[in-house]
Amino acid sequence: MTVQHHNSAASLYRTGLEHTAKRLFPSYRNLADAASANGDHGRRTADDHSSEILSNLYLQILLFCNVWFMLPVWAIGMTITAVWKASHDTYSTSSKLGTIVLVPTFALIECSRLYLGYKGNLHEKVPEVAGHLLLTVFPQLFIVFYLAAAGQATGFETAINILYVLLFLLPQIVAAVIAARGLVRAQSARFFLTAHEVAQ
Numbered sequence: 001m002t003v004q005h006h007n008s009a010a011s012l013y014r015t016g017l018e019h020t021a022k023r024l025f026p027s028y029r030n031l032a033d034a035a036s037a038n039g040d041h042g043r044r045t046a047d048d049h050s051s052e053i054l055s056n057l058y059l060q061i062l063l064f065c066n067v068w069f070m071l072p073v074w075a076i077g078m079t080i081t082a083v084w085k086a087s088h089d090t091y092s093t094s095s096k097l098g099t100i101v102l103v104p105t106f107a108l109i110e111c112s113r114l115y116l117g118y119k120g121n122l123h124e125k126v127p128e129v130a131g132h133l134l135l136t137v138f139p140q141l142f143i144v145f146y147l148a149a150a151g152q153a154t155g156f157e158t159a160i161n162i163l164y165v166l167l168f169l170l171p172q173i174v175a176a177v178i179a180a181r182g183l184v185r186a187q188s189a190r191f192f193l194t195a196h197e198v199a200q
Contacts, residue, residue: 017116017127020074020134054124054186056179061116061173066168071110078103078147078158085154097151106143109135117176126183133176136169143168 023099082099085091113135147153148161 014127017131021127021130022133023130054183055121056175056182059117059121059175061180062123062168062172062175064112066172067114068158069120070164070168071107071114074160075103075107075164077156081154091152095150099147100152101148102143106140106147110138110141113140117172121179124183124187126180126187129176129180129183131172133180136173136176141165141169 078099082096082103085096085099106156113132116128117132119125120130120132144161144165148158148165150157
């Protein structure tokens, strides 16, 4: 029963990522439709056809720095800020509550976002890169902008959140789009080359 539940959850997760990738990158939709029409053989041989590494180095460097440097600094700094705000009466309840709720929410989603980015980029999987891109745009950008520009945001909150956006989130959006387009283009070329070879 547990194995079936795990398999259905994994299948649902994969289906959701595939759907997201097809929405964000129409070329991937065409590739996926063509691969499903030719069965798994076409996709498998297309993947095996080339040994070229398609991972985006720039995206990988950004993800690495994000995981090991910025995320811990941001989490520690924002946690200290939330505790400091909670202990001072000069801040409104909504400001305190917003910080206390949004900081852990951001941290949890950020872990998922970075995992999808790592997995999608290193394993050259378009759905995971698309999921990473989607989580970067929403809700992460919105949460960071709220924390930076809320009415009673401290100078530290504003500075660290703007740095997070400028140094990591915006560059990762650009890098993820470039990476996903490159993956779709290369996988399409592999697939159609293999389909042509099989047809001959």
